[in-house]
Amino acid sequence: MSKVLANVNGKSITENDLDFLLSTIPPQQAAAYSNPEAKQGLLEELIAHELFYFEALDNNIEEDETFKKELELTKEKLIKSYAISSYLMKAEVTEEDAKAFYDENPQNFKENLQYGASHILVDTKEEHDEVLAAITSGESFEDLAQKHSKCPSNEKGGDLGFFAKGQMVKEFDDALEAMAVNEIKGDVKTTYGYHIIKLTDKKPENTLAYGDVRDKIKNYLLQGKQNDMFVNKVEDLKNKYNVEYIK
Incomplete structure (x- = not known):
């Protein structure tokens, strides 16, 4: 207690x-x-x-006329809300429903090829060449990124994390496509400036496992079922009770 x-x-x-x-x-x-x-x-x-x-x-507030009106309005709102939520709670999505949706819609659960990359972004070709020469001579890519890169990723040594193919500008994306993991490539010019790119990892295109998306599928199907139930119930009730549209 x-x-x-x-x-x-x-x-x-x-x-x-x-x-x-x-x-x-x-x-x-x-x-x-x-x-x-x-x-x-x-x-x-x-x-x-x-x-x-x-x-x-x-x-004796319960005898006050204003209170009575407020109470009736509150009661009406509560009845409406409770009636709708109680009805929609009857909607159910089974494991079979969710698995069938997963099997029938494989395109919804594909993850594109993903790159893990770092870069150093500078404004001029001269600075680009100086930084690239320093990398070639053995200086740390991450240290140089912190010192020279104008991208906010400089705080993390140029690390951009993972991103899907097609998320970056075309020139950046094209460079990555031709690179091997751990390769460093310079002379990548975009509207942002000159990039020196280091490809740190590559995740191939894959399909998400059913277990990883099961709950999301169930929520999606449940919302759809509840929406259909609501629309159909309203149509049924329009036949039961008189609705007059006034223009």
């Missing part, structure tokens, strides 16, 4: 109540309530709400 933190007019406020309030706060803000003083402030807020609640009951 959750620990009781306070009693207000006979009603208990527990640690679970406090935890629930914290769960409604964005994580960045909730972190600020990790110390005892901040939690005490939240407890005081819960106590204040209960105090207003009991005073409202004492003042």
Whole structure:
């Protein structure tokens, strides 16, 4: 049983109540309530709400006409939301549905050829030639990238990580296509400047395993089923209840 933190007019406020309030706060803000003083402030807020609640009951708020209208509107919204969500919860995607979609749509699960590469980008041919000569003489590619490259990747020694074929500009892509792993190639001119490229790895085109995409497939199919269910149900209900469009 959750620990009781306070009693207000006979009603208990527990640690679970406090935890629930914290769960409604964005994580960045909730972190600020990790110390005892901040939690005490939240407890005081819960106590204040209960105090207003009991005073409202004492003042017969349920007989107030404005409150009655607000309550009816809130009730109507809740009924609509609950009715729709309850109906859509009936949608189901089986393992067979998901596997069939995977088998029938192999093109959706292909990963293009991927390159792992680093580069050094400079503005002029003269600087390019100086850096390339330094690499040829045995200086570290990564150190030279940090010192000379104008690309933000310079902080990581020129490392661009992995990217799919076709993601880079054509001249860069064409150079990679002709390179072997660990090869360094200069004189790659693009609109950005002069590149010296180092191909660090190459991942061939492959098909993602069913287990890696199973959950995504199920979510995709579920959304589709729920959308169809909603549209069809609305059409059925239009036949059951009168809908009049007024122009």
